[in-house]
Amino acid sequence: MAHEVRVVEPAARDWEFPRAAAGTAHLVSYAAARGVAAPVVLAGTGLREADLVVPGREVTAAQELLVVRTLQRLLPGSGERVGATYRASSFGVLGYALLASRTVREAMEVTLRFIDLSYAFALPRAELSGERVRLVVDGSGLPGDVRAFLVARDTTAIHVVADSLVPGGLGAVHTLGPEVGVLDLAAAELDRPLPRDPSTAGAQLAEDMCRDVVARRRERTGIARDVQVLVTQRLPEGAPMAAVAGGLGLTERSLRRRLAAAGVGYRALVEEVRESLARSLLESRATLPVADVARRLGYADAAAFTHAFTRWTGVPPAAYSRGVR
Known part of the structure; x- marks a missing residue:
């Protein structure tokens, strides 16, 4: 039986959008757990650790990219390990919308519609191939010195978060290349319902919250x-x-x-x-x-x-x- 997949284009066309400071704070925490102090990780950004916890605070893509470069230099090859530390809750209001989605398909679509509320540099796009769906995480437009790091981080983060949405995960396979990562799963998985938490807002309310935040940024x-x-x-x-x-x-x-x-x-x-x-x-x-x-x-x-x-x-x-x- 063929599964209809409506391909949603990501809202952002490139990676140079501002992002919540919480994404940089996540990288700083990862480094701190491995003995790299926050002032070292933030060197050159103009940011202090206290800046990262101010409600609503944003950073430029260039500031976060400096932090990524420092991680790449001090903890080389750690992109995949960094990616494995993300959870839906890591992404603020976008993560809230993911958890409020009714199905895996809705979660994928809301992510693409509000990708500029994420911390992604390698932007994903969905492709249908027969009974399979491929989420292609494209880093070809990223600076060469951090491209492989970011492709590995972003592909792994998507895989980990997507698997956490449903019991037993999605059975997806991800592969990493120097410029592109791919998450491959059966199209039927998109119709799986997400467990409902009574404390979680409805999908429409969560999406409206995303829309309010992103409207200001855009x-x-x-x-x-x-x-x-x-x-x-x-x-x-x-x-x-x-x-x-x-x-x-x-x-x-x-x-x-x-x-x-x-x-x-x-x-x-x-x-x-x-x-x-x-x-x-x-x-x-x-x-x-x-x-x-x-x-x-x-x-x-x-x-x-x-x-x-x-x-x-x-x-x-x-x-x-x-x-x-």
């Missing part, structure tokens, strides 16, 4: 999005342009020129980040004092923040946090 692309990620990391110090440009390996002049080509200015991006974070902080259940929010956003004092916030929203921060909008 508002900007390319250099503008990377600037926003680095601005967020450096807001408490005021996000000086020189520091953000340096984090991207650029001069201020080069960064200004590239942003102009993208049709946006540096100050406008800083304002977007500040407004988004301010709204989030003031809407949270554990509402912070206005002075604390101002400090987190890099303002000299609460008055300067209040003036800016009122300009953005039409109401002062205290009124906004009370629901007067």
